[in-house]
Amino acid sequence: MTNDENNLLVSNKNGMTHHMKAPHDEHSPSDERKLIASTPKPPYYAVVFSSLRTGEDEAGYGQMATRMQELAAEQPGYLGIEPARGDDGLGITVSYWQDLQSIRAWRQHSEHQLAQQLGKSRWYAAYTLRIARVEAEVSTDE
Amino acid sequence: MTNDENNLLVSNKNGMTHHMKAPHDEHSPSDERKLIASTPKPPYYAVVFSSLRTGEDEAGYGQMATRMQELAAEQPGYLGIEPARGDDGLGITVSYWQDLQSIRAWRQHSEHQLAQQLGKSRWYAAYTLRIARVEAEVSTDE
Numbered sequence: 001m002t003n004d005e006n007n008l009l010v011s012n013k014n015g016m017t018h019h020m021k022a023p024h025d026e027h028s029p030s031d032e033r034k035l036i037a038s039t040p041k042p043p044y045y046a047v048v049f050s051s052l053r054t055g056e057d058e059a060g061y062g063q064m065a066t067r068m069q070e071l072a073a074e075q076p077g078y079l080g081i082e083p084a085r086g087d088d089g090l091g092i093t094v095s096y097w098q099d100l101q102s103i104r105a106w107r108q109h110s111e112h113q114l115a116q117q118l119g120k121s122r123w124y125a126a127y128t129l130r131i132a133r134v135e136a137e138v139s140t141d142e
Numbered sequence: 143m144t145n146d147e148n149n150l151l152v153s154n155k156n157g158m159t160h161h162m163k164a165p166h167d168e169h170s171p172s173d174e175r176k177l178i179a180s181t182p183k184p185p186y187y188a189v190v191f192s193s194l195r196t197g198e199d200e201a202g203y204g205q206m207a208t209r210m211q212e213l214a215a216e217q218p219g220y221l222g223i224e225p226a227r228g229d230d231g232l233g234i235t236v237s238y239w240q241d242l243q244s245i246r247a248w249r250q251h252s253e254h255q256l257a258q259q260l261g262k263s264r265w266y267a268a269y270t271l272r273i274a275r276v277e278a279e280v281s282t283d284e
Contacts, residue, residue, distance in 0.1 A: 035232040036192045036270050046274050048188060048236055050178045050224050082192050084228040090177040092226040092234045094190055120282075128178050128281040132188050132274035139270040140262075 037080025037096055042134045044079055045097045051127035052089050061123045064115050071111060077102020096134070103131060179222025179238055184276045186221055187239045193269035194231050203265045206257050213253060219244020238276070245273060 053061070065083075072078055077098035085091035097103045106112060119127075195203070207225075214220055219240035227233035239245045248254060261269075 032194055032231060033268050035194060035230060036268060039270075039272075042272075046188075046190060046272065048190065048276075050236070052174055052177060082232060082234055084226040084232050084234040086226040086228065088177060089174060090224060090226050092224055092236060094192070094234060094236075124282070126175050126178060126282045128181075128279060130181075130184075130188065130276045131278040132276040134190075134272045134274040136273040137270060140266070140268045 037082050039079050039096050039137065042137050044134050045100060045103055046132045046134050047095045047103060048130040048132060049093045049127065051091045052125045053123060054125045056122055064118065068112060068115050072106060075102065075106045179224050181221050181238050181279065184279050186276050187241060187245055188274045188276050189237045189245060190272040190274060191235045191269065193233045194267045195265060196267045198264055210254060210257050214248060217244065217248045
C-alpha cells in the first residue's frame with residue numbers, strides 16, 4: 001500500500017472534503033467487499049427501495065428476488081445493487097443506474113412488471129421507492 | 143468552532159423550511175410502518191451509507207449507533223432515517239435531509255465526528271457513503 005492510499009483526501013463539487021484513513025484491506029476479504037457496489041464517479045442514479053414484507057409466500061418471494069437481481073444486472077445502464085433486510089423486518093435495496101432512462105426501461109421490463117404486481121398484491125405490506133441522483137461518493141475503496 | 147462552522151450553522155438555521163407531511167397514522171396502525179421514513183415531497187436529499195463491520199466491539203458499536211440516530215433526529219433539516227443490516231453482513235443506512243447544508247452541518251457535528259473516527263478505525267471493514275438528491279418518490283402510503 002502506498003502513502004497516498006494511506007492518507008486519502010477526497011473532495012467533491014459540493015465542497016465537502018474528507019480526510020480518510022487507510023482502508024482495512026487486511027480485514028476485508030474480497031468476496032465480502034463485493035457486497036458494496038463498486039460504482040463509477042458521480043453523477044449516476046440510485047433507486048432506494050424500502051419495504052416491509054407481509055410474510056406471505058416467503059419461498060416465492062425469495063426466488064423472485066434472486067431472479068430480479070440477476071435480470072437487473074443484464075440491463076443497459078445497470079451499475080450495481082445492494083440488498084439488506086434487518087431483523088426488525090425493514091428491507092432496503094439500493095440499485096445503481098447510469099441515468100433515468102435506464103431506470104425507466106428496467107421498471108417497464110415485462111418480467112419486472114409482473115414481479116412488481118406480485119410485490120404489491122402479495123409480498124409487500126408497505127414500501128417506498130425513491131429515485132435519487134448521486135452527487136458525491138466517499139469510499140474506503142478509493 | 144471556526145467561523146466557517148458558525149456561519150454554516152447559522153445560515154442553516156435561517157434557511158430551514160419544513161414541508162412535513164402529516165403522519166400516516168390513520169393508514170398504518172402498526173408501529174412497523176414507521177420503520178419506513180415519512181419524507182416530504184421531493185426534492186430532498188438522501189445519504190446512503192453502505193458498510194461492512196469488522197465484528198470488533200459490537201457493544202460499543204450498538205450504543206454509538208443508537209446515540210447517533212437520536213442525535214441526528216435533533217439536527218436541523220433531518221427528515222428521517224432507515225437502517226437495515228442483513229445476515230450477510232451488508233448494512234445500509236439511509237438518512238434523509240432537507241438540503242446539502244444540513245447534511246454538511248451534521249457531518250461536522252463534534253460528537254458525530256468522534257463516531258466517524260471510531261467507525262473508520264474500529265467498527266467498519268469497508269464502507270461507501272453516497273449523497274444523492276431525491277427527485278421522485280412512490281409509496282404505498284400515497
